[in-house]
Amino acid sequence: MLRLIKCNEMRSRLNVVLILLIVIILGSCEQNYSPKPRGYFRIDLPQREYIDFDTTFPYSFNYSNYIRIEQDPYSTNEKYWINLVMKDFNATLHLSYKVVDGNLEKYLEDSHTLVTKHIPKADAIYDNLVVDRDRNVFGLTYKIVGRGAASPYQFFLTDSSSHFLRGALYFNYLPNNDSLQPVIDFVIEDIEHIIETLEWKYKEPR
Numbered sequence: 001m002l003r004l005i006k007c008n009e010m011r012s013r014l015n016v017v018l019i020l021l022i023v024i025i026l027g028s029c030e031q032n033y034s035p036k037p038r039g040y041f042r043i044d045l046p047q048r049e050y051i052d053f054d055t056t057f058p059y060s061f062n063y064s065n066y067i068r069i070e071q072d073p074y075s076t077n078e079k080y081w082i083n084l085v086m087k088d089f090n091a092t093l094h095l096s097y098k099v100v101d102g103n104l105e106k107y108l109e110d111s112h113t114l115v116t117k118h119i120p121k122a123d124a125i126y127d128n129l130v131v132d133r134d135r136n137v138f139g140l141t142y143k144i145v146g147r148g149a150a151s152p153y154q155f156f157l158t159d160s161s162s163h164f165l166r167g168a169l170y171f172n173y174l175p176n177n178d179s180l181q182p183v184i185d186f187v188i189e190d191i192e193h194i195i196e197t198l199e200w201k202y203k204e205p206r
Helices: 002-032 103-114 177-197
Strands: 049-052 061-066 066-073 082-086 091-099 124-132 137-145 151-158 163-171
Touching: 049 082, 061 177, 091 177, 103 137, 103 151, 103 163, 137 177, 163 177
Parallel strands: none
Antiparallel strands: 049 061, 066 082, 082 091, 091 163, 124 137, 137 151, 151 163
């Protein structure tokens, strides 16, 4: 009889220990479980070497060697409109040039309108004033922040009397600026180098 009682006690204790183990195991699983963060492809950024863009265009600048310059295929009547194609990043910086002839205010309004179109999907827009009296370059740059913003960077530059240049950066796929941020930052550095090296050309007086 005593032996039977001891066996029953042992079984009870084993059952308690087994239940405790199950609770501990299940509890530890719940504590350690977490959804895996979304993964992104690794992006290798190229080494920079700068090239002079100095042709018969009314402006010149330095650009990075991973960029390919093409004529804008949709603006055949505008011979000074070009695309700076960044094939590795599937991105393009569109440059549009206009001669200023008493119409600077219209160009400024158009640039402002094109930037404000991104407001519905932007978290913020940060503008920065460009003033370089030595090069006679003045303008604004816009960093457009937000996961759904189609164009993360735009700018316009002018000498206020003869030249007006506008730039807009676009990526050729659905925007997801969380995954693109390292690329966006890298490309913006090169765009700002273009801005910092921009020079206007003026016709020699006859």
